[in-house]
Amino acid sequence: xxxxxxxxxxxxxxxxxxxxxxxxxxxxxxxxxxxxxxxxxxxxxxxxxxxxxxxxxxxxxxxxxxxxxxxxxxxxxxxxxxxxxxxxxxxxxxxxxxxxxxxxxxxxxxxxxxxxxxxxxxxxxxxxxxxxxxxxxxxxxxxxxxxxxxxxxxxxxxxxxxxxxxxxxxxxxxxxxxxxxxxxxxxxxxxxxxxxxxxxxxxxxxxxxxxxxxxxxxxxxxxxxxxxxxxxxxxxxxxxxxxxxxxxxxxxxxxxxxxx
Ligand code: ADP
Ligand code: MG
Numbered sequence: 001x002x003x004x005x006x007x008x009x010x011x012x013x014x015x016x017x018x019x020x021x022x023x024x025x026x027x028x029x030x031x032x033x034x035x036x037x038x039x040x041x042x043x044x045x046x047x048x049x050x051x052x053x054x055x056x057x058x059x060x061x062x063x064x065x066x067x068x069x070x071x072x073x074x075x076x077x078x079x080x081x082x083x084x085x086x087x088x089x090x091x092x093x094x095x096x097x098x099x100x101x102x103x104x105x106x107x108x109x110x111x112x113x114x115x116x117x118x119x120x121x122x123x124x125x126x127x128x129x130x131x132x133x134x135x136x137x138x139x140x141x142x143x144x145x146x147x148x149x150x151x152x153x154x155x156x157x158x159x160x161x162x163x164x165x166x167x168x169x170x171x172x173x174x175x176x177x178x179x180x181x182x183x184x185x186x187x188x189x190x191x192x193x194x195x196x197x198x199x200x201x202x203x204x205x206x207x208x209x210x211x212x213x214x215x216x217x218x219x220x221x222x223x224x225x226x227x228x229x230x231x232x233x234x235x236x237x238x239x240x241x242x243x244x245x246x247x248x249x250x251x252x253x254x255x256x257x258x259x260x
Contacts, residue, residue, distance in 0.1 A: 024049045055130075062127035066168075067135045072120040081243070082114060084236055093122060093231060096129045099165050099197050104230040107201040112239025115201035119168050122199055131165030138172045138185070145184040154184070158191045166197050173204035173212045182213035186222050193225045200226065 006026070013021035024046050032042040063071075074094050079087050093105060105122065107115040123133045136144065148157035161167060167188075177185065192198055202209070206223050210216035 018050055020053055021046060021050055058130070059128045062130075062132055063124055066123055066127060066133040068120045068123060069116070069135070070120060071124070072117040073124060074118075074121045077114060077117060077121060078240075081240055082235055082237065085233070089231065089233070090118070094125045096126055096131070098231070099126055099129070099131055102192070102194050102196050102229065104197055104226050105199045106226060106230055106232045107199070107235065108205065108232065109203065109235030110237075110239070111203055112241040113235035113237060114240060115203075115235060116170055118233075118235075119170055119199050119201050123166060123168050126166045132163065133166045133168065134161070134164050135168040135170065137170045137174075138177075139175055141167075141169055141188065142177060142181040142185055145188060146181065149184060154187070158187060161188065162191060162196055164196065166199065167192065168199045168201075170201050172200055172202040173209065176212050177214060179214045179218075182215050182218045185213070186218050189222050189225055194229070198226065 009025055010022045013019050013025070028042060028045050028049070031037075032045070037045070074090065077090075079085060079090075098105060105119075107118055109115055120135065123135055127133050145154065145157065148154045189198065204212065206227075209223060210219040213219040213222070
């Protein structure tokens with residue numbers, strides 16, 4: 001390429017807010033000449049790289065914006081530690097069809113069995129697939145809704161959250177809610193029903209959610225909407241955190257207190 005053309009491409013790619021195109025165009029030009037590509041093949045290859053790079057940086061932005069407490073992936077998940085788990089089901093969920101169908105996922109099980117890990121991993125997959133994701137614990141979600149409510153902005157906040165393809169609510173049940181909190185949470189669940197997905201995790205079986213929300217009626221109405229279109233996955237066994245410690249039980253892992 002002549003110096004003029006190089007300078008022009010540099011200027012034009014900056015004007016397009018795609019400065020990477022300059023390097024790609026230069027790099028691929030050589031390959032194209034050597035390989036005898038058509039002009040169309042060359043143009044398509046340059047644009048292809050740009051789109052791939054944009055998708056990747058979009059995914060990184062969405063992952064950062066999601067507020068995950070850690071980065072976990074399905075690849076890091078050791079299925080041997082969860083022999084009862086259906087790998088095909090998890091792989092299918094990782095494909096993200098549940099998001100376009102506004103289906104939910106509920107991960108139940110005692111502490112340390114990988115509920116948060118799987119929730120984050122599915123969230124990261126969703127971000128890669130182009131969905132906006134927000135992660136929070138149940139306590140954080142309630143605080144957020146209470147704050148919006150106190151500013152008279154609850155309806156607007158709930159509407160805004162509908163723009164997120166996936167909302168993850170971690171640790172339902174660790175801390176019981178006040179009744180007004182249960183109502184706020186119910187509104188969040190209702191607003192997403194058949195519109196957008198939720199992933200929830202809990203150490204308690206549904207039968208105990210009434211105690212958490214301080215209201216059996218609200219809890220059952222909520223569970224009804226959550227599970228109507230949902231995969232409910234129960235994780236089992238000892239905590240992965242204690243795997244190499246020799247400790248086999250935790251006080252909170254007694255069968256009467258958990259989903260075990
Ligand atoms: P939970 O949310 O069920 O209490 P976590 O998902 O936070 O448990 O898991 C606790 C820790 O153990 C995390 O660091 C997680 O990555 C890891 N972990 C749990 N289960 C597995 C697993 N099957 N394979 C790999 N890491 C796991
Ligand atoms: Mg957890």
